Amino acid sequence: MTSAQDLVPKTFIRVIEYWVPSEESGVLEFGGGSFGTATRFEAASRNLCFGRGEGLPGQAWEAGHPIVLKEFEGSYFRRAVPAKAEGLTCGIALPIFKGQQLSAVVVIFCGDDAEHAGAIELWANDPAESKDMDLVDGYYGTTGDTFEFISRATSFRRGNGLPGMAWDKQTPVFLPDLGKASGFLRADGAIKVGINRGFATPCSTIDGTNYVMAFLSALATPIARRVEIWEPDVTGTQLLRSFGFSEAEGMLGESEIVAASEEASNALGRAFATGVPAVAAPMIAIPVAPEGNITAVMALYF
Structure with a gap:
């Protein structure tokens, strides 16, 4: 018998893995993750380790803030071949600090195709320079140039818009219907490219800057x-x-x-x-x- 859950289409987020620092070796070691059907990618990941600045996890560790990687091929990414085989098209690495100590680096991989729309955005605010939160970088897949242009031209004050709401609350914010959400300021542009769900979470830093990661997805490819x-x-x-x-x-x-x-x-x-x-x-x-x-x-x- 098919359950309601079985009828949910494939998700925009395909793989989540995490890496933990080793006190003995001074590198990031594989901690675990949720790989779904991406078994080849999981097999290629389990025995790896990353030093500071190495690969996507090591880059986020070195930077001390989240990093979006929009292109795997030709980059510092070490698993481009199995990622391509599994349909993974972009990734974002999130360091997690408990106090001043790094406790883990989470890496989230997404995928889309011609029939699905989704985006990852990374927003940041340096309180020493501005009261606004601006787009650092983003992956917009098949959503086209228009929505990306709108996003890059948009800034948020604390409490305004999806990134600003997560920044203000200091906890994640999920909007299941962007067309009806008064807090989403780019609703018209999102609807035009098929995006209807929004999820944003404040990110871990230790230097006083504020980062927010946002996922935007279409009905055909829900975030999760x-x-x-x-x-x-x-x-x-x-x-x-x-x-x-x-x-x-x-x-x-x-x-x-x-x-x-x-x-x-x-x-x-x-x-x-x-x-x-x-x-x-x-x-x-x-x-x-x-x-x-x-x-x-x-x-x-x-």
Whole structure:
């Protein structure tokens, strides 16, 4: 029997992996991930390691902030051949700092084709120079030049637009219908190219700058099958789901409280306590840590 979940089309995010620093060797080692059907890419990744500045994870480690890589071939990316074989077209690396220490580097890979639309955007604000958040770089795939042009000409104040909302809240923001979302300032341009979902999360840095990563996707290629945002209670020992949306079920209702500790039996609690992503297939839990302070855990299901 086919379930409702089985009817959800393939997602814009195809692979998420994470790399953890080794105190002994001083490199990033493979920590785990969610690879779906990209088995060849997973096999090519498991035995790798990256020093500072090496490959996409090492570049983000060295920079201390997120990095978007729009072209794999001819770049410093070390797995271009298996990535192309799996239909992966772009990637973004997100360092996660807990306090001043790097706890992990998350790398998210996406894919699209002629029938699907999606975009990755990286927005940044340097408070010493401006009150605005501007586009650093983006991958716009098959959305065309018009929406990219609009995005590059747009700036956001704190609290305004999807990037500004995530910057202000310091937690992820998900908009399931951009056409009806008053907080999305580029709705007309997005609708014209088929984009209808938006997801933005503040990113981890330790130098006082503010970064926000945004995913925009079309109905045919949703960002993920299910997106959840979990936030700590006042004690910081438990997590509550503050938002949940499933492509198969729509908005999700209230959920159980989960414990947050390094010994927690659930991936969400471990990710919050340690600052390192955790996998409980088909879900990966990723800590959100702007300025080195973990404010939430985003759970993405594939």
